[in-house]
Amino acid sequence: MPKVLISDKLSEAAVQIFRDNGVEVDFQPGLGKEPEKLAEIIGSYDGLAIRSATKATAELIAKADNLKVIGRAGIGVDNIDIAAASAKGIVVMNTPFGNSITTAEHAIAMMFACARQIPEADASTRAGKWEKSRFMGAEITRKTLGLIGCGNIGSIVADRALGLKMRVVAYDPFLSHERAEKLGVTKVETLEELLPVADFVTLHLPKTDKTANLLNAERVKLMKKGARLINCARGGLVDEVAVAEALHSGALAGAAFDVFAEEPAKENVLFDAPNILCTPHLGAATTEAQENVALQVAEQMSDYLVKGAISNGINAPSVTAEEAPILKPWIALAETLGGFAGQVTENPITEIEIEYVGEVGKLNLNPLTSALTASLLKPLVGEGGVNMVSAPIVARERGVKIAETRKDAQGAYGSYIRLIVTTEAQVRSVAGTVFSDGKPRFIQIKGIGLEAEPQPFMLYTTNTDTPGYIGALGQKLGDLNVNIATFALGRAEKDGEAIALLGVDEELSEATLKEIANLPQIMQAKALAF
CATH class of the missing domain: 3.40.50.720 (NAD(P)-binding Rossmann-like Domain)
Structure with a gap:
């Protein structure tokens, strides 16, 4: 037992x-x-x-x-x-x-409490005071709510806010315009557009390397004078010192925090600030x-x-015990293809099409599609925000259409998977197969053929097909003390666009990637991790 x-x-x-x-x-x-x-x-x-x-x-x-x-x-x-x-x-x-609805409701409750100074007014009244003039509040109706993150919880908050007759402006790099229109929110492309116009700002996104300290000191200063800030998402998304300073100076009229950079928060710079409402992670x-x-x-x-x-496996595919041995190598390939596309995609995804060609098309495609979609979305929404089971739901909530196609065997490979990602800016494709050793291989990127085995750390470049590029890239990596494990090349046509996919021994830092991207032949350079 x-x-x-x-x-x-x-x-x-x-x-x-x-x-x-x-x-x-x-x-x-x-x-x-x-x-x-x-x-x-x-x-x-x-x-x-x-x-x-x-x-x-x-x-x-x-x-x-x-x-x-x-x-x-x-x-x-x-x-x-x-x-x-x-x-x-x-x-x-x-x-x-x-707990999505509960967390969204807490954010709305914190917004009301912050707008009307309810905790302070309650304490004052029970202390025998009657300070009506001290607790002058702000109406919610017709105010602008700035939503940072418009996934599952954020979309619920938007719905509630619209019911309160608020105008909702949303910043989410992976929120499509179609999805925003369905939600009834106005999408903006940058935080710099959202912060100066929002009367209330609320965060609803995971903490990842990209979102940590998202509201830094500079961005806090961009907030509308007299605005109020609510964070019921994750600690570490906001520069707490900057918020405290803004509250002390009067730049912000109030703030409400349910999460903190360090928890349990027994001490915090926000606790001594005026017009602050704090709760112990009650979302x-x-x-x-x-x-x-x-x-x-x-x-x-x-x-x-x-x-x-x-x-709902975070680190494992959702499959039955009988299917596992057959599906395992194809799931690994699906995750690799999705992970590649998710890491190189910079614009909101509107549609993904998955072509299952040959024998793989005869398998149970649900776990394959879920694995691919989850790995595609993970770089965008964070590890905890999507998994094998929730991936289709998360994709649908973000307005991402998913299409599956089964095709008979064709071309040089008897069985393979091709992922086609459509964004608001472009269409991108990547294909792969499973070799006899059971390991996945890239066989095509952007319609350009190549053969490469995925490595834990990789460098992907698009470049002009000009003589000397391989030498220049190799020299640059050598100068940066980056050791090459594998090297694959492909091109569309002579003197046209080419691609390179390299396995490297260690994760590439942002500084190293910037140096590589400065090579004159390179059009785009991306650091990948699998």
């Missing part, structure tokens, strides 16, 4: 679901706050069910010799070292949609949301431990 440890607070109904499915449960809801004790016993369990208090660090995972699955009751997985779990073959699951803290995500994670973990089925 598989054995699961629940180390955070979870519904009793969830505990019963485990038992009903033949899973032994050890319910210790306070153990997540005692990492040393948790580390002592983790080796005895097949599954670990957690919320946010438990930190599944690399050190903890290293001691989890029997652990097969970590289930996160909620969407955020920043308290789990996914790389360490993956390296040890531990499936990580989350419940991406169980998902409703009875309904807690119950939903608890029941979901219990069902998912039970299905995996008992039947081998994977749902």
Whole structure:
């Protein structure tokens, strides 16, 4: 009988679901706050069910010799070292949609409380004061809400705000104009367009390398004088010192934060600022949301431990036990193709078409399409924001159309997958196959043939087909101490556009990539990681 440890607070109904499915449960809801004790016993369990208090660090995972699955009751997985779990073959699951409405409602509640200074007015009144003139508020109606991030939660906030007769302006690099029109929001291309016109600004996006400190000091200064800022998304998206300074100076009329750069936030520069409302990460803290995500994670973990089925896997495809051996190499290829396209795409995606050619077209395409779509969207929405099961939903919410085509074998390769990505600016394609060694290969990019085995770190360039380019690129990489592992080339026609795909030994830094991009022959240079 598989054995699961629940180390955070979870519904009793969830505990019963485990038992009903033949899973032994050890319910210790306070153990997540005692990492040393948790580390002592983790080796005895097949599954670990957690919320946010438990930190599944690399050190903890290293001691989890029997652990097969970590289930996160909620969407955020920043308290789990996914790389360490993956390296040890531990499936990580989350419940991406169980608390979306609750989090959106909290953002709206914080906006109202901030606009009318409700917490301060309540404290003042209960202290025996009657300070009507002190607590002059602001109306919500006809004001402009600046939405930073318009995915699942952000779109719910937009819907609620429009119901309040607000004008909604949205910044999301991967929100299509068609999707924005359906939502009834005005899309802007940059934060610099949004911040000066918004009376209220609210954030709804994951924390990634690209979004960390997104609202830095310079951008905080761009906000409309007297605006109010709400963050119920993730700590670290906003420069808290800059916000505190803006509140002290009166540049901002108020702010409301549910998340902080360091949590639990026992001390923070915002706490001493005027007109600030702070809550202890309550975005998902409703009875309904807690119950939903608890029941979901219990069902998912039970299905995996008992039947081998994977749902909402962050680091593993959702396939049945019977299909896994057949689909595994093709799923790896699909993830590689999607990961390539996601990393090189800079404009909002409107449509993706996936061509399954030859024998692969006879397989169950759902996990292949989901794997490809998830890997395509991950660079855009963050690791925790999309997985195998949620990928089609996330794509639909962002207005991305998905089309599948099965074709008979044709060309030099008997079976392959081609991904065609349409954005508002261009159409891009990439194709690959699985060789007899079971490993994926790139066979075509932008209609140009080449053959390259994916590497953990790669450099992709488009360049003019001129003599001396290979030597110039090799010399530049040598000067930058970048070692080349593999090198593949292709071109459309002589003296036309060419491409190069190189495997390199280490991840390329932004500074190194900038140096490479300065070569006169290069039209575009991208650092890739798989």
